[in-house]
Amino acid sequence: MRLRDLLEIDFPLLFASLLLTVFGILFIYSSGLTSSGTVDSSEYTRQIVWASAGFAAVLVLSLLNYRRVYDFSLYLYAGTILLLLYTCFFGRMVSGARAWIGIGSFGIQPSEFAKITTILFLARHLDSTRRSQNMVNRFAVSCVIVLIPMAIILMQPDFGTSLVFIPILLAMTFVGGISMRYIVFLGGCIILTGIMMVFPLWQETILQGAYPAVMILVNGRFILISVLALMLVSGVAYFGYTRYRKHYFYWICFAALILILSLLASFVSHKVLKDYQIMRLIVFLDPNVDPRGSGWHIIQSMTAIGSGGFMGKGFLQGTQSHYRFLPQQSTDFIFSIFTEEWGFLGGLLIFALFLLICLRLVKLMKTTPNAFGAYISAGLAAIYSFHFLINVGMAMGVMPITGIPLLFMSYGGSALISAMIGVGLAMSIHIRRFRR
Numbered sequence: 001m002r003l004r005d006l007l008e009i010d011f012p013l014l015f016a017s018l019l020l021t022v023f024g025i026l027f028i029y030s031s032g033l034t035s036s037g038t039v040d041s042s043e044y045t046r047q048i049v050w051a052s053a054g055f056a057a058v059l060v061l062s063l064l065n066y067r068r069v070y071d072f073s074l075y076l077y078a079g080t081i082l083l084l085l086y087t088c089f090f091g092r093m094v095s096g097a098r099a100w101i102g103i104g105s106f107g108i109q110p111s112e113f114a115k116i117t118t119i120l121f122l123a124r125h126l127d128s129t130r131r132s133q134n135m136v137n138r139f140a141v142s143c144v145i146v147l148i149p150m151a152i153i154l155m156q157p158d159f160g161t162s163l164v165f166i167p168i169l170l171a172m173t174f175v176g177g178i179s180m181r182y183i184v185f186l187g188g189c190i191i192l193t194g195i196m197m198v199f200p201l202w203q204e205t206i207l208q209g210a211y212p213a214v215m216i217l218v219n220g221r222f223i224l225i226s227v228l229a230l231m232l233v234s235g236v237a238y239f240g241y242t243r244y245r246k247h248y249f250y251w252i253c254f255a256a257l258i259l260i261l262s263l264l265a266s267f268v269s270h271k272v273l274k275d276y277q278i279m280r281l282i283v284f285l286d287p288n289v290d291p292r293g294s295g296w297h298i299i300q301s302m303t304a305i306g307s308g309g310f311m312g313k314g315f316l317q318g319t320q321s322h323y324r325f326l327p328q329q330s331t332d333f334i335f336s337i338f339t340e341e342w343g344f345l346g347g348l349l350i351f352a353l354f355l356l357i358c359l360r361l362v363k364l365m366k367t368t369p370n371a372f373g374a375y376i377s378a379g380l381a382a383i384y385s386f387h388f389l390i391n392v393g394m395a396m397g398v399m400p401i402t403g404i405p406l407l408f409m410s411y412g413g414s415a416l417i418s419a420m421i422g423v424g425l426a427m428s429i430h431i432r433r434f435r436r
Contacts, residue, residue: 009062010430013360016353017058017408017423021051021416023350024409027337030315031330031411035322043330043411050413054420061424062431069425070124070372077121077145083110084152097158109414111161114149116421119168119379121145126176127372139182142173154272160402164386166190171382172375175365181254188258189265196266202282223267230256230263280401287397300325301333302397304340305347312343330411332403335395350409354388364430373429380422383407 025047032041069076083101087110092100100107122145129138150165174183200217216222234256241249287295287302304320307313318340321329329337339347358381365377384407391406393399405412407419 008431009427010360010364012356013423013426013430014058016356016360017420018055020350020353020408021054021420023338024334024406024411024416025051026315027334027341027409028330028411030318030341031321031326031334031337033316033322034324035319041330046413047411047416050416051420053413054417057417057420058424058427061421062427064428065432066373066376066425066428067370067432069120070127073117073120073124076117080110080114080117081149081152084114084149087111088152088155091156097156099153099156099158099161109412111149111153111156111158112412112414112418113421114153115164115168115383116418116425118146118149118165119172119376119383122168122172123372123375123379126172126375130177130371135179135182139173139178142169142176142178143186157272158403160390160404163390163402164383164404167382167386168379171378175378176371176375185254185258189261192258192262193265193269196262197269198282200270217263217266218270220267223263226263227260230260234260282400297327297333297401298394298397300327301336301395304333304336305396308340308343308346310344312339312341312346315341317341331405332391332401332410333395334406334410335392338409339395350392354384358385361426364426364433368429368433370429370432373433376425377429380426383422384419 025044028047029039029044032039032043034040087099087101089098090101091098092102092107094100099109099111101110102108122142125141125145126138129141132138146165146169150162153162153165170183170187174180196217234253237249237253237256240246241253283295283298287298300320304318304326307320313319318337320326320340321337326333326336335347335350338350342349361377361381361384365374365381368374368377387404387407390399390402390404391410394401394404405415407415410416
């Protein structure tokens with residue numbers, strides 16, 4: 001640990017993250033203003049405290065050698081898994097999810113820190129097995145490492161946060177040298193599961209039952225028969241491949257397994273997820289199918305963004321937030337407030353800052369000679385980019401509402417501090433990027 005190491009930190013990355021945090025505090029304050037000009041919320045003061053704690057974490061982690069985390073990553077991962085389990089059964093219920101633990105007004109959301117510890121442990125696994133010839137086992141263990149916290153978070157249920165683990169897995173396994181066919185297999189399962197999960201409700205609500213046959217996707221008997229048939233097909237194809245070594249047998253088995261897993265996962269999702277959660281996944285296609293429910297969020301958010309125009313209405317001059325038309329305005333829809341008051345140019349600035357963060361992490365991933373550090377950088381880039389794309393897309397009406405915050409800007413101590421911890425780890429890697 002050397003204080004002069006602080007002179008070698010990645011200043012563009014630090015500048016972008018701190019500027020976003022300052023913007024967040026300013027517009028959390030704006031979200032607390034009423035139409036009469038009075039402040040009825042102290043959220044901005046708490047955000048200042050959390051931002052200060054997060055900045056301290058950045059400095060401390062920058063001075064620490066990130067390689068020392070390697071040996072402790074398993075314990076950090078196991079500790080957050082235990083916290084997630086405790087939260088799942090004994091946590092505080094907030095917005096329909098038992099995702100918080102704490103005393104009185106103080107609380108933390110363990111799932112936010114689980115993202116970081118999962119990245120660390122997955123990076124250790126990929127690093128320790130990078131010379132392994134058993135690609136299937138390496139990929140399978142990577143999936144298990146990510147799916148354990150993801151499944152527990154789904155049980156809370158916190159669907160939005162659980163989704164963040166998917167890009168972490170895809171990005172880190174890709175950078176970790178996992179064969180592309182395994183990543184395509186996982187990506188195919190995820191996409192097809194989403195389609196099979198959403199399509200029945202979409203055709204029932206938006207298409208008004210135009211295709212009744214689609215409802216067989218939620219029929220247990222049909223799912224069972226289809227899975228058994230596909231298992232038979234995959235078994236025959238596997239036998240043909242092992243016997244004759246024809247590649248088309250391999251790809252038949254590959255496709256059949258994707259269909260099997262997607263059918264089962266979509267059926268289970270309809271049993272686990274609430275109707276309002278699935279409705280949020282489709283309402284962005286047509287907010288007017290539920291204008292007083294899930295669609296209300298998107299309609300008001302798009303109205304706020306559109307009313308900002310090119311230059312915006314000016315700081316503290318927004319109307320959608322001050323008249324309380326925007327729900328969850330200091331958390332999920334902070335970008336809507338920002339663009340209403342600072343317009344298209346302000347939104348472009350947010351785009352540029354997040355792009356800078358992601359580009360710095362990608363560059364760091366390529367320049368560091370240490371594989372463990374490169375994998376951590378890939379996981380962090382996946383988190384920041386996914387949060388940005390989903391949250392901003394949600395605010396603009398091109399992505400479903402999932403409750404994912406805009407990192408650095410949305411109100412919330414756990415999300416802000418975990419994002420700052422990620423920046424601190426990146427700083428530590430950057431300082432030591434030329435040291436083997």
